[in-house]
Structures are given as structure tokens and as C-alpha cells.
Amino acid sequence: MKKLINGVDAVVTDALRGIAAAHPSLRVDVENKVVFRAQAPRPGKVGLVSGGGSGHEPLHAGFVGYGMLDAACPGEVFTSPVPDQLIEATKGADGGAGVLHIVKNYTGDVLNFEMAAELSGDEGVEVASVLVNDDVAVQDSLYTAGRRGTGATLFVEKIAGALAETGAPLAEVARVAKEVNDRSRSFGVALTPSTVPAAGKPTFELGDTEIELGIGIHGEPGRTRAPHREAREIARIAMDAINDDLPLSGETLVLVNGMGGTPLLELYIVFAEVAAYLAEKGATPVRSLVGNYVTSLDMQGFSVTTCSLTDELTRLWDAPVETPALRWGR
Amino acid sequence: MKKLINGVDAVVTDALRGIAAAHPSLRVDVENKVVFRAQAPRPGKVGLVSGGGSGHEPLHAGFVGYGMLDAACPGEVFTSPVPDQLIEATKGADGGAGVLHIVKNYTGDVLNFEMAAELSGDEGVEVASVLVNDDVAVQDSLYTAGRRGTGATLFVEKIAGALAETGAPLAEVARVAKEVNDRSRSFGVALTPSTVPAAGKPTFELGDTEIELGIGIHGEPGRTRAPHREAREIARIAMDAINDDLPLSGETLVLVNGMGGTPLLELYIVFAEVAAYLAEKGATPVRSLVGNYVTSLDMQGFSVTTCSLTDELTRLWDAPVETPALRWGR
Incomplete structure (x- = not known):
């Protein structure tokens, strides 16, 4: 480690x-x-x-x-x-x-x-x-x-x-x-596990060609292991899980979140697929974030979170914020 | 990969x-x-x-x-x-x-x-x-x-x-x-290599207990390989290299930058050591950033960049900015 x-x-x-x-x-x-x-x-x-x-x-x-x-x-x-x-x-x-x-x-x-x-x-x-x-x-x-x-x-x-x-x-x-x-739903995917310092070894094992679908932010098991595949298909699995639970529609706030070890380049690739999926469902990502916000140490992977917006929620989302990790509008 | x-x-x-x-x-x-x-x-x-x-x-x-x-x-x-x-x-x-x-x-x-x-x-x-x-x-x-x-x-x-x-x-x-x-100087350290998608394998090899001091953002070799050690000592090596080149003093802008695969938790630990080092030299980190800004795909490691500020540079740094990765003040 x-x-x-x-x-x-x-x-x-x-x-x-x-x-x-x-x-x-x-x-x-x-x-x-x-x-x-x-x-x-x-x-x-x-x-x-x-x-x-x-x-x-x-x-x-x-x-x-x-x-x-x-x-x-x-x-x-x-x-x-x-x-x-x-x-x-x-x-x-x-x-x-x-x-x-x-x-x-x-x-x-x-x-x-x-x-x-x-x-x-x-x-x-x-x-x-x-x-x-x-x-x-x-x-x-x-x-x-x-x-x-x-x-x-x-x-x-x-x-x-x-x-x-x-x-x-x-x-x-x-x-x-x-x-x-x-109004919010999330689904996460891991490409690699994270390593907790005090444990000194990965929280779980994942094969060289395997991913974990539905991972938790502490490396808790998800729904299933699956073979690694194109970003397009992985994003679709995540979005289907969300859409099955709460059908996507209308103005949507979207977070494509890195788990801590994923390059931003790849998160944007995922975001492109998420946006395409939303368009298919008639939903629009009117507000979005792409980056590391809710991480799991050095885990590689991502999660998607959606929130179906109302006028009130959009207005409050847009209101000024001034924190180390989120700043705008003031 | x-x-x-x-x-x-x-x-x-x-x-x-x-x-x-x-x-x-x-x-x-x-x-x-x-x-x-x-x-x-x-x-x-x-x-x-x-x-x-x-x-x-x-x-x-x-x-x-x-x-x-x-x-x-x-x-x-x-x-x-x-x-x-x-x-x-x-x-x-x-x-x-x-x-x-x-x-x-x-x-x-x-x-x-x-x-x-x-x-x-x-x-x-x-x-x-x-x-x-x-x-x-x-x-x-x-x-x-x-x-x-x-x-x-x-x-x-x-x-x-x-x-x-x-x-x-x-x-x-x-x-x-x-x-x-x-007025700016940088020094980077890698704990792990990055993997370029088209190459499909790490840009270089690094042992389980080794780090690369002076790494470039494409994984170019640095000054030397060295045994991994405490964050405090690694930060000191980076800061010594900077200070030897341009002695640190006065009001300083500091970036502790993640290489893409490093948890923010660890970057803050490095920042604490960098701030302590600056204090020793009589320099003050009056403005700072901690996070992934100039990355190298999934490389684990960090770089430090310092810039010796003037009143003009501080005023321009503080001016409003509104980009995807840097936003404040408007």
C-alpha cells in the first residue's frame, strides 16, 4: 500500500x-x-x-x-x-x-x-x-x-x-x-476496489476484466459482478437501474461522480452517454456536475445521481454557494 | 486495462x-x-x-x-x-x-x-x-x-x-x-504510473514500495526512484527542490495538485506539510488550491506549484472566474 x-x-x-x-x-x-x-x-x-x-x-x-x-x-x-x-x-x-x-x-x-x-x-x-x-x-x-x-x-x-x-x-x-x-436516485459502478489505510489491503477483490455493478461507497457489494465493457453499455446499466426505480423525465439535475481514482476524461465520456440516455427518455440535464464529489478513497469507477427538478429546486440549486468544493454565483 | x-x-x-x-x-x-x-x-x-x-x-x-x-x-x-x-x-x-x-x-x-x-x-x-x-x-x-x-x-x-x-x-x-x-515553480511525485488507453499498459514500472521523485505529467522519468515514505518527508523533498531553485518567501499562491488517482484526503495531508514547510521559510500560503487540476490520467501522486505573489498578481488571482473547473466571485 x-x-x-x-x-x-x-x-x-x-x-x-x-x-x-x-x-x-x-x-x-x-x-x-x-x-x-x-x-x-x-x-x-x-x-x-x-x-x-x-x-x-x-x-x-x-x-x-x-x-x-x-x-x-x-x-x-x-x-x-x-x-x-x-x-x-x-x-x-x-x-x-x-x-x-x-x-x-x-x-x-x-x-x-x-x-x-x-x-x-x-x-x-x-x-x-x-x-x-x-x-x-x-x-x-x-x-x-x-x-x-x-x-x-x-x-x-x-x-x-x-x-x-x-x-x-x-x-x-x-x-x-x-x-x-x-426525487433523487443513484447507481454506482466500480472498476477497482479502494484501500483503507488502516487495513492496508483492498476492500474487495475484482478480476482484471470484471466490474462491480451497484457498488457502495465503502466498497460494499453491489448487485452483481459483470465483465468489463464499453462505457456506453455500463452507463446504460446504471441509468436503467435508476429509470426502473423512478422513471426519468423533464428537467433533471445530474451528477456524474468519480469514485476518487477515475480520470476526469473518462467521467466526461460517461456523461456523454448519460446525456444521450436522458434524451431518449425525454429528460433534459438542465443542471449538471462532473467530477469527484462523493468518493471512495482511490476506487476507480463512477456513480450517477439524478434529481427530478421543480422550479423551486432549480432556483435553490442556482443560488450562490461558497464552499471549498462547490462555488458559484456570488 | x-x-x-x-x-x-x-x-x-x-x-x-x-x-x-x-x-x-x-x-x-x-x-x-x-x-x-x-x-x-x-x-x-x-x-x-x-x-x-x-x-x-x-x-x-x-x-x-x-x-x-x-x-x-x-x-x-x-x-x-x-x-x-x-x-x-x-x-x-x-x-x-x-x-x-x-x-x-x-x-x-x-x-x-x-x-x-x-x-x-x-x-x-x-x-x-x-x-x-x-x-x-x-x-x-x-x-x-x-x-x-x-x-x-x-x-x-x-x-x-x-x-x-x-x-x-x-x-x-x-x-x-x-x-x-x-515567479512559479513545481515539483511532482508519482506513487503509481498512468495507463494511456491506446497503449493499454502502464507508462512505466514502479515497485510496490517505490516512488518516482520529479515525475512529469506524461510519466516522464524524474530525478530519481526512492523508497516510499511518510507524506511529511515526501512533501519536504518536493518543497526543498522548489526552494533550492527559487527561495520561498512572502505571500505565496500554492497548488497541491492531484495526478488524477489520488484521494483528496491524501492531498490535504500533503497540503498540511507544505503549509508547515512554508511557515519555516517565512512564506505564507495566502491563496491556495487543493485538488485535481493538472492530472496525468489515473496516476497516483501529486505535484506542488508555488507562485510568489505581488499585489497585482493577487488582485488578478482574486478576480471573478467562471469555468467548469474554477469558479468564484461573480
């Missing part, structure tokens, strides 16, 4: 030191492992808090800033953040209007966020939660009861974040967050 | 179709392989044109847009764009105030840009050129006489692009572009 680290125990804290040094717009509590906006909390604004295992960067710390999250909690690699971290983040993000927890559906994350919500509530912070479970690949899996939360997390954080910025109340922000999740 | 492609001959055109579908702000001439701003040329503005082999995305097409390039020409993977492409781009980017060619120092690129400049000149377009040669690792190499052009290309494109946007004349834009290059 060759990785740019100083030791497997220091991975998350060393990365947090780097985030702090690179982004003066953030305040990084390295000891408690919480990344805040430098100015958090903003009085009267609903606070948005997310978190999850490390190894999926820029998710979540890269989405802290104006128009998105107020705080993010990175757990150890592929490991849920602990309740203490989440409580620290929740209290630090509360400007008196309550806090929305954005939780990817993994068993550990769900339990720890629930505990943090309860304990923060005891300390007087009103907390609402939205569960992200957009991955159509499998019903239950290694870390999850029910569907996994993957690429739609970015959509939820961006759109709910934009609404929170307008001063909307907690119930409204939670409502739009849930709506985004309900 | 597992890649998300439809065939080795279609890589660049398929990716261009994806770029066209993803970015309505661009006009993509797939046949001639030129990526323009949708509104190019802008009358009275100096046009900026760059280009180079594909496989380094988002460089260059991802930097086409307001505040940066007017047009980019992707060659085949790791292969210079041809003069016809460059002429097409130059003519299409000329708003009557002339065109600046931003050329990375590789023999093929230099020759083809020179020919395109001459032939465009014959057709009445005034062309100036700036050569980017920031890589301190080696003096000559596989594709280059003199130093290679790498990460500083992004700095040159951003800063010269911002000046061009103000209506500055060609000689001024060329002057600032050259100044950015003169």
Missing part, C-alpha cells in the same frame, strides 16, 4: 490540519474533529450539520460554507462520526433557529446522529433530521438497513443549504431536504 | 461530447477539437488560447470561460494538438485585439503552436506566446528541451485571463503571463 500519509492513525487529523491551512473560510476544531464555517453560527439561520466516515472527500467538509453546511463531522475512514462530535457540531451550528441533520443511511451514522439529536435536544437545540437513501442498487447491505445514501447527499446539502440561507424555518428546510432525497 | 471508454480511438471525441453536454457555457467544435466559450470572441478583448495533450483534465478545456481561456485545443492523449486545431482556435478567439498562446514547454506543443502563430499571423491575427516551464525536477526530458510546463499553467491562465478581461492590450497580457511563469 502506497499512500500519502504519515501513519494510519493520523490520517483524519492530518487531513483536518490541511483543510484548516487551505481554507481560511473554515474554522477547524481538529481535536473534536468538526469543521465549521468561520462565522458559524449565524443568528436566526437554521444550521445544517452533516457528517460521515472519512474517505469520501470532498464530502462533507468540502461542502461547509455559505449556502451549504454550517458544520461537518468526519469520522475515521469509512467509520461513522461519534455522538460527541455530532453534539459539538450541532451546538456550534445552532443560531437559535434549530439544526437540520443530514444523515446518509448507514446503520452507525443513523444511530449516532439520533443519539446526538436527542442529547442536543436536552441541551435546548431543536433538531430535525433528513435521511438520505438514494442508492437504488440494493435494498440492504453490509453497513445499511434499507437503501444507502450516496450522491444525493450533495444535492440535499446544496438545496437545503440555499433555503436555510434565506431565513426559512427548520420545518421548511427539512421539508425541502426530504423532497430532494425523494 | 479497465477504462470507462468506448474504444481507444474515440476517447477524445467522446469526452468532448460529454463536455459539450455538461457545459452550456461552452461551444465545443467536436470535429476540429476546439473548446470555445459560447460567446467567443469578445470584440476588443485579447483572446487566450491554450492546449496540449489530453489526459490532463480539467486542463485545458475545464479552464475555458469568463476570466480564463477563450479556447482550448485537446490533442490526442499525451499528444500535442495539431496546427490546424490551433489555427481554428486562434481565429475563433480573436476579437480584434490579438491572441495570447499559452504553451506548456514540450517539444511538440512548442513547434505546433509556433506554426499556428505564424499561419494565423498570415491571416491577420496578432499572436503573442508565453512558454510555461515551471517544473524544477529536470532540465531536459523525454518530451522536452528545457524545463517542463506543469502546474503553473493554471496560474498563468487564471491571472493572464483576469487581466485580459479588463481590456488590457496583448503586450500587457503577455507580460503578466510571463511574470507568473517566472
